[in-house]
Amino acid sequence: MTSETVNTPPRRALPSMSVLGPIIALLALIAIGAFLNQNFLGVGNITNVLARSAFIGIIAVGMTFVITAGGLDLSVGSMAAFIAGLMILVMNAALPTLGVGVPIILLGMATALIAGLLAGLLNGFLITTLGIEAFIVTLGTMGIYRSLVTWLADGGTLSLDFGLRTFYRPVYFDGILGISWPIIVFALVVIIGEVVMSRARFGRHCAATGSSEEVAHYSNVNVNRTRMTTYAMLGILVGVATIMYVPRLGSASASTGVLWELEAIAAVIIGGTVLKGGFGRVWGTVIGVLILSLIDNILNLTDLVSPYLNGAIQGVIIILAVILQREAKAKG
């Protein structure tokens, strides 16, 4: 680590504003929050914000790879709802045979991961092998999953058996050393994601594919496989997020996961990943997720601005982030 600074000090030639912008925004939000409310920096509030960020955050890490490789996935919110519904149905159905215990939870988790993988592979197959626009494909699957979960719930709510829910609850509410499981899983996903993005061959292949599919193809990068892998990975991460989400409410309905896809995409963009692909950073996405959650949190803690304006403020932040990035790019 020390020797490489000798001959290549400016190795990361990133425009400074695009690196600093999200960090400054996050710090500013924390300062504002601390100034407005005494409890903002309390352990309870921080844990709460992080745990609630975890679902979108885990999905957004996967989304970072999809977008970096030049793709897009609008279906993740519906997919999460569908997987949650499926998980609940499977676990409820298995209850008479397996009873309340660890095996049935593992069955539910396996269901979520496999369903996520298959859903991701389906998106990837339609986009890469059949060559249909990612926007169109995932707009389609978004509608399909949303409709399926509504159908499964017969227009109402799918609820996990009460005994099961009590047994499963700790997966959301407990943790190690006071850090709850969603936060731990989120942190692990982020660390692995960041290493893969910046240090692994796969991350490099994603960036190359997103920069120029042609150049990547001519450089022995299997473009279709790379894209397919990003969608499959995102699908699995949606499964992981759902595993964390189901014990929180113990139910799924037509309104589960609504607009998650847009929040995930917004977090990715705020974090400095380029929407048209070719450059992505996972740590930026984490900051993006935190910025979005903090806005929500601060509005809820203070009565300065109505929480109903949350969406408007997030919208302004997203547009500002892109403007900052563009200006930094023009200078660099």
Added chain:
Amino acid sequence: MGGTVTTPPVLSLRDVHKSFGPVEVLHGIDIDIRAGEVLALIGENGAGKSTAMKILAGYQPPSSGQVLLDGADTRFASLHDGEAAGVVLIHQEFNLAEQLTVEQNIFLGRELRRGLLLDKARMRALTREYLAKVKCHVDPDTPVSRLSNSEKQMVEIAKALSRDARVLIMDEPTAVLTNAEASILFDQVEALRSAGTAVVFTSHKLGEVKQIADRVAVMRDGKVVLTAKAGDLSEDDMATAMVGRDVSDLYPAKPGIGSDAAVMMRVEGLDVPGHAAGLSFELRAGELLGIAGLVGAGRTEAMEGLCGLRPATAMRVEIGGTEVTIRRPADALQHGLCYLTEDRKLRGLLLGKGMRENLTLQALRKFGRVLIDQKAEDAALDEAIREFDIRAGRRDVRVGNLSGGNQQKLLLAKVMQSEPRILIVDEPTRGIDIGTKQQIYAYLRTLAAAGHGIVVISSEMQEIIGLSDRVLVMHRGRIAGTLSGSDINEEAIVRHAMGVGADPEERVA
């Protein structure tokens, strides 16, 4: 060639300099364009023809010097002004909206109206009229995406006619045309000349320059080195003026390949659907094999097919004596076969990324199976910068900001990271300066001398002749002839490339 040359020029460049950043690409050029005259602007790639044309048409302002329209100093504020003044440039890459119809394209930006609505009937009738003038019989309602290249070219010219062009500037108009189509174009150029239009065009085909131009201006390294009546110049004179030096010191000496040299690769019956059929050839160790042919003869597609970059089938491909199957680029690389693309900007390099990411992309596995060893990458970049003399002010510069020559050297360094035994280079010196060309030629020869097999695809006749030990000439997707030793000359290559065979008697008009 009876054009009168005494009329005052319509459009002139006077002592025009043009710089892009710190690099000056035009060093004070003078060009006169006269009504009723066809001027051919010729020169090697990178000589500055395209830039000169863009300045003439008002696409780019000169850095210094004057553009004179009818003798008056003019500065076109936009290309719209240029067109309004009757100066129309037809690009090599067509400037047509693919999804719109022929009629919509011709009237794009100046649609005729009746009241608030479009006057479609009149536009359609006028379009028919313009198309008839260029003997192009497409329906005005056809979308441009459904037209062939030559039809698009004709539509471009019809569009220029519709704008009452006084000066028509064409950048390599015949590059994408078949001979028959080119002759229709020339008829049209004749008609325009008779009607008093000034025509400027560039071409790499000296034969057609001789045939159609009244005057020839030769450019080299950003200067006009010779202007003369076409009738006073032979094709040889033009070529000499273009290259500007004895060709022999540009190209490395050919050591000659022994007939006992091992066959490195044998290809039998290579088919690339739609582009090439039934190609069979051998490549020996130490050999530089040239592939010549016109643009569109299927050379690039054939080699891309061979390397698994596009769908292709072959009866048999042997590398180093064993039969191999190549379905994807990874297979080719595994057998030591590597292709360097002709299009370094769109297919070769990630212009938004740095040199390190580009250098190692193709051979990334070498730098770590899962995680990448960035120190090893940096070491490889140091090595490449030294070996290929890549001049990039800063190490972390975006590759898109490098000059064409340095990009090409980086691209060569990149493919060499895969350690190929057989290297196929496609237009290895397109658009780069002569000094870098010389370096690349020397490198290819050194590589061959070290026992590699090299295939060079090139549209530059002199390059093929100067570099190759043996030449395959392709015509319409097939190998029309193979030349070696002293048989490698321009006439023989052109005859095969045109598909007229070796015997002059067979030549068809």
